[in-house]
Amino acid sequence: MNMKFKALTGLAIVSVSALILGSCTANADSPGLEYMPDMYRSPAIEPYVDYGEIRGRINEDVKLQQSALTPPAGTVPYFGKDSETVSLMLPYFRKANIAFRETHGLYGVDLTTSDEYTAAAADLNPYKLTADNAEGMFKKGKELYTAMCQHCHGEKGDGNGPMVVSGAYAGVPNYKDRSALGDGQMFYSIYYGKGAMGSHASQLTKKEIWTLVHYVRKFQNADYGKFDASGAMTATAAVPADTTKN
Ligand code: HEC
Known part of the structure; x- marks a missing residue:
């Protein structure tokens, strides 16, 4: 029992250390391993053109297409305060x-x-x-x-x-x-x-x-x-x- 516990603790310590050390990189400007990248850097979403790229992955279907929809006919634009x-x-x-x-x-x-x-x-x-x-x-x-x-x-x-x-x-x-x-x-x-x-x-x-x-x-x-x-x-x-x- 005690042996099993020690082995498990040892394994846990090794894996946590491996994870922590593995997250580090030699580059001081790099954020290291990111677990939830969207939370640090949101993917740029542009209203009028879609480059079809999210973090290096390209979606050819939407590349360079207008992403904003044309408003329905008769829509009343509303802006300004005066x-x-x-x-x-x-x-x-x-x-x-x-x-x-x-x-x-x-x-x-x-x-x-x-x-x-x-x-x-x-x-x-x-x-x-x-x-x-x-x-x-x-x-x-x-x-x-x-x-x-x-x-x-x-x-x-x-x-x-x-x-x-x-x-x-x-x-x-x-x-x-x-x-x-x-x-x-x-x-x-x-x-x-x-x-x-x-x-x-x-x-x-x-x-x-x-x-x-x-x-x-x-x-x-x-x-x-x-x-x-x-x-x-x-x-x-x-x-x-x-x-x-x-
Ligand atoms: C591409 C050239 C062109 C542009 C740009 C242009 N106009 Fe004209 N405009 C004309 C022509 C040609 C007529 C004569 C139309 C007719 O009577 O057949 C005209 C006629 C008019 C008239 C008389 C309309 C009537 O009911 O007799 C007004 C007022 C006028 N324009 C104002 C403007 C204003 C203000 C602008 C800018 C927002 C403008 N135009 C831009 C070419 C142009």
């Missing part, structure tokens, strides 16, 4: 015309046969321009316009962007010739596209598009966005009367 951004996140209530399928490739989008573009003339810009936010609005508008629109529409909004000047593109209007457009029509055209202009629905948020609508108004009338002491907008010409009220 009420203006959040209130503009709900889906745009006007549908594109059925013709946009052929003209602008809007397949898989809810379409309509009614003339929503004409109806949109009555929609006012829900992102209100005030004496307080005008400077920031035009600064943001310029930023977006420079990145997304200027190459076609031109720095001055006259339709002579580098794409047009180079001869690669034609038919871009001078904004001044479209002063009669309602805010909602501009939104509709930027959102779904019009003629040779593509849809910007996937590149810009609705708040950004409404910001651009204010910015385009400024090309149509340099006084747009100037306010008098009482806080009323001074510009009237070339701006639909009711834009100043909303």
